[in-house]
Each structure stands twice: as structure tokens, then as C-alpha cells.
Amino acid sequence: MRKLLSYFLVLILTATVVLIPACSQAPQPVQSKPLRVGWFLWPGWYPIVIAKEKGFFDKHGVQVEPILYSSYTDIFSDFAASKIDAAHGGLYELLKINVPDMKVVLATDNSDGAEGVVVTSDIVTPEDLAGKRIGIQGALSGSEFIITTLLRRHGLSRNDLILVDVGPEIVLDTMPEQIQGGYTWEPYLSKAEAKGYKVLFTTADTPGMVPDVIVFQGAVAKKRRPEVQAFVDAWFEAQEYWMANREECDAIIAKATGQRAEDISIEGCRILSRSDNQKAFTKEDERTSLFDTGAKQVDFFISVGDVFTAPDLNKILDPSYVQGMGADVK
Known part of the structure; x- marks a missing residue:
């Protein structure tokens, strides 16, 4: 289910010029190009470092290239220009740029004082x-x-x-x-x-009003569904490992980001687990729902005249990945 795209290896003739029938050579798997994922220094987004350094992406069968940005807003311009396959960002900003066919696949955290x-x-x-x-x-x-x-x-x-x-x-x-x-x-x-x-x-x-998420290009979510699912699964495994091994992981995060380990903190940032995500992707009229919060955010930026067309939350928010169904949904 999580097999990567494969390429046929070139058959090499031996020094004795013995021809090997092509049908006897099974294609050997070669890694597809990595998913290029933009992120920024924010407590809720550190699991990408853990997943990369601890090999969780490899374990789940997906190649990922995390790209750490020095400017948060540059992530959105690059995502809109399809220079990256996925991005970490606030739901508000992503709904506002409304890149065609984009898919929000998981919520990383809720800002609760951070x-x-x-x-x-x-x-x-x-x-x-x-x-x-x-x-x-x-x-x-x-x-x-x-x-x-x-x-x-x-x-x-x-x-x-x-x-x-x-x-x-x-x-x-x-x-x-x-x-x-x-x-x-x-x-x-x-x-x-x-x-x-x-x-x-x-x-x-303003509790519950500032959720952060990970979004993928629509074409990537469609053509590389097993890899996107693998990314999500590796993310949650990394998140759980971080929570259970704070000292080790904080040191890993510090080394990757140039911070001091003692400065790595999640205070004011409510990390959202897979079960939290399953609730967040339901259409309940409460603070935990991305649909409810997203609707409030859309109403705001339309009311102040920043945007005139409301994005379709039903098309953007994709619950299948946090349910573990992303690779199977057509």
C-alpha cells in the first residue's frame, strides 16, 4: 500500500556478453522524489524534525524533505506557486490564499497562549x-x-x-x-x-480560534495518496515519541533549529493527537471543529473586504488521512 514509484534498472551486459532476458529481471524499487514540506519555527511543528531524524518517515515508506523557512509568509507564496508539495500554516492564512484543490490533511495544534x-x-x-x-x-x-x-x-x-x-x-x-x-x-x-x-x-x-494545520497540493494528494498517508502516520508517531521522550527529542529539535534545548517549550501550544484530529475534522458546532472555526475565520476576512469569495471548507478539509483512510479513498 505504501510502495513508492519504481523505475526499471538498466540491464548491464556482463564481460562475457551473456544476454539476460528482460523478463527474468524484476524491476527494482527506487525512491520517488521527496515530498518537499515547508515549515517555520513553531512548537506545534517540531514533530517534522523528530520524524526525519528518528527515521519515522523512512519507516512508513515516504521520503520527505523538510524546508525550514526564515520568513513565515514566504511559505504561502511558495505553496501558492507550487514550489513546495506541502506547508505548515495557520488555517486562517491558508483559507485566505485558497490555493485551488489544496487539501488540509491534519491539524498540528491549537494556539492557547503561545x-x-x-x-x-x-x-x-x-x-x-x-x-x-x-x-x-x-x-x-x-x-x-x-x-x-x-x-x-x-x-x-x-x-x-x-x-x-x-x-x-x-x-x-x-x-x-x-x-x-x-x-x-x-x-x-x-x-x-x-x-x-x-x-x-x-x-x-481566544481559545480554539487559532488552529494550525498541514496542507498538501491537490495534485499531490491525488497522485501520491499513499505517501501523504504515510506522512500523516509518521507525523503522529513522531508526535507521540516526542511527548514520551522530551529530553531526547528537545535536544534533536535544538540541534536541527539552532536553538538551545532548554528553550524548546510547548507552553501555550496545545498539541493535537490523532484522536484530537478525528474530533477536529467533524462538523460539530464547537471550538474543536475545524469546520466551525474555519467558517468564523472566513466570515471575518470577507466582512472586512479582504476576500470576496468564500473557500469551500468541505473540499479543503479532508478527514480521510487522520482516519487512516487516505490511501484507499479514490
Whole structure:
């Protein structure tokens, strides 16, 4: 079921020029080209490192080339241009770019405090954000969705702020000269206090609204289903191994990403197991459902005029892989 594509080996004539009938030579399996998967430094996405380094991808019969990006938004432009086969990303961003025929095959985690807004010390309440320059991750990002959700609770709109395009990885370096606050995530969020800033709010204040997922190109999901299924199975095995062997795996992650092992943390990031995924891919009207959360996200970016056509969640969210059926579904 998980056999890779094979190529016929060239038959070699021996020095004695003995001809070997082609029918007597069985084709030998050769690895197909690796699945190129883009990802970024985020706690919920570290299982890809474990799966690669511990050989879980090989065990399940799939070749994977993880591509670590230094800019989160570059993942989406490359995915939209079909430069990579799959991408890690926030559901919000992926629904917004809505690449034709893309398939979300699993949910990696839910942000539950691992990202939020850091501000200068003079900003005490959300109301104090009015008139301030606040960094967000461009028009594509779900950061605007989360910030707007918070502002509405306090009688403000995004028009009350001066929103500046600043990537989460450089928010702290850009404060306070260019911005007075910004949306960032771990591992940068934890470093805010040491730099004299404070965390105004996090995604713990909007539980269930920021799911992260892995998405594949539609053509890849269709033509290479067994490999995509193998990727998903290896992912969950790596995730379980990480949770059971934190010290060993944190050291592996640190080496692969250039961090310190002691800085590897999943605080504020709720890792989603296979069973969590099976619930997330149901159409229940609650926070655990990707269909419910996705619908809220779509309603938001259409309401603010960023997008005019709603993506079809029924075509994008594919539950077959977390059920272990991806290779069998036609």
C-alpha cells in the first residue's frame, strides 16, 4: 500500500556478453522524489524534525524533505506557486490564499497562549492601543483576525490602530522605535519581558480560534495518496515519541533549529493527537471543529473586504488521512 514509484534498472551486459532476458529481471524499487514540506519555527511543528531524524518517515515508506523557512509568509507564496508539495500554516492564512484543490490533511495544534501582542510599558489596557503603531504579519495573517476580535470586545476597531507590516520574528527588534507593540509568538513571546516589554494578551484569550494545520497540493494528494498517508502516520508517531521522550527529542529539535534545548517549550501550544484530529475534522458546532472555526475565520476576512469569495471548507478539509483512510479513498 505504501510502495513508492519504481523505475526499471538498466540491464548491464556482463564481460562475457551473456544476454539476460528482460523478463527474468524484476524491476527494482527506487525512491520517488521527496515530498518537499515547508515549515517555520513553531512548537506545534517540531514533530517534522523528530520524524526525519528518528527515521519515522523512512519507516512508513515516504521520503520527505523538510524546508525550514526564515520568513513565515514566504511559505504561502511558495505553496501558492507550487514550489513546495506541502506547508505548515495557520488555517486562517491558508483559507485566505485558497490555493485551488489544496487539501488540509491534519491539524498540528491549537494556539492557547503561545502567541499574542507584546507592548511597551506605557500601554496598560487594550483601550490604550488606540492611535498606537502595532505590528502585524501583513494582510495575509491571522494576527489581524485575533487583534480585531480582542479590540471589538473593548469597543475598538482595527481603524483605531495604525497597523504596520512587521513579521513576528522581528517584532521585539522593531520596538519601540518603529512600533509600540506587535503580534508575535514563541519562542519570541517569552523573551518580551526580558527586553522590558509586557504581554497585553495572548491566544489563551481566544481559545480554539487559532488552529494550525498541514496542507498538501491537490495534485499531490491525488497522485501520491499513499505517501501523504504515510506522512500523516509518521507525523503522529513522531508526535507521540516526542511527548514520551522530551529530553531526547528537545535536544534533536535544538540541534536541527539552532536553538538551545532548554528553550524548546510547548507552553501555550496545545498539541493535537490523532484522536484530537478525528474530533477536529467533524462538523460539530464547537471550538474543536475545524469546520466551525474555519467558517468564523472566513466570515471575518470577507466582512472586512479582504476576500470576496468564500473557500469551500468541505473540499479543503479532508478527514480521510487522520482516519487512516487516505490511501484507499479514490
